[in-house]
């Protein structure tokens with residue numbers, strides 16, 4: 001009997017032909033392990049437990065993200081965070097967090113199969129996102145390490161600026177991923193879109 | 199279109215929010231089992247519907263998904279106060295605004 005296989009929601013999308021000079025670089029991120037974490041940011045045991053497992057200091061300021069080379073913790077609300085870990089962390093991520101934090105005062109929910117991540121960068125990435133998003137993405141207000149839950153082309157997304165290139169990670173429900181991917185390809189057409197394949 | 203200041207996320211577009219009706223309506227103690235029909239009807243349906251300052255609930259549905267309260271002037275639609283659940287600051291002085299013109303306003 002065949003092993004169940006995890007498939008990207010964008011697996012069937014064709015690669016786009018690269019433009020001569022791409023203003024936009026898009027990539028479908030690998031299938032990261034992701035966990036929604038709820039807990040008390042005022043509880044030192046909670047903070048140290050998350051730090052131990054992710055290497056990140058939980059961001060307590062709204063709309064901020066903490067990152068190491070392989071983990072990220074994104075602020076989703078005053079008592080809610082999204083923990084992102086490499087694909088190989090798999091469902092162990094939830095288990096390790098739960099074992100460390102207990103489940104009487106925290107909630108740890110695996111959302112790795114619920115969300116897709118689209119990486120979008122390049123010199124015109126802000127212009128592309130601005131076409132479908134009401135946030136002010138100018139570098140004076142939105143910078144690396146910032147994140148926000150918002151709407152992009154009417155889809156509920158989490159935007160996370162990863163670096164100053166700029167590169168953004170766009171977290172979106174799996175069922176919206178193909179729609180958003182195609183919207184981005186279309187919105188980026190005038191800037192030239194290069195799609196990177198892993 | 200409003201620019202609404204979420205108490206956590208800061209100013210965001212109105213499309214990210216949903217309206218939740220009048221604020222500070224306490225649930226009946228004990229679930230309301232001993233209330234008369236009239237009392238229950240009052241709790242469920244009766245609202246103050248003022249012309250002027252109105253305390254009301256909003257939720258940042260597409261952002262941090264948290265509920266909060268605002269004081270809005272129902273004449274001008276101006277948001278005068280925004281505060282977190284559990285707080286209840288005094289009503290601000292109503293700013294002197296010109297009488298709205300007759301007929302459908304904005």
Ligand SMILES: [Zn+2]
Pocket residue numbers: 204205206207208258261262263264
């Ligand atoms: Zn918010």
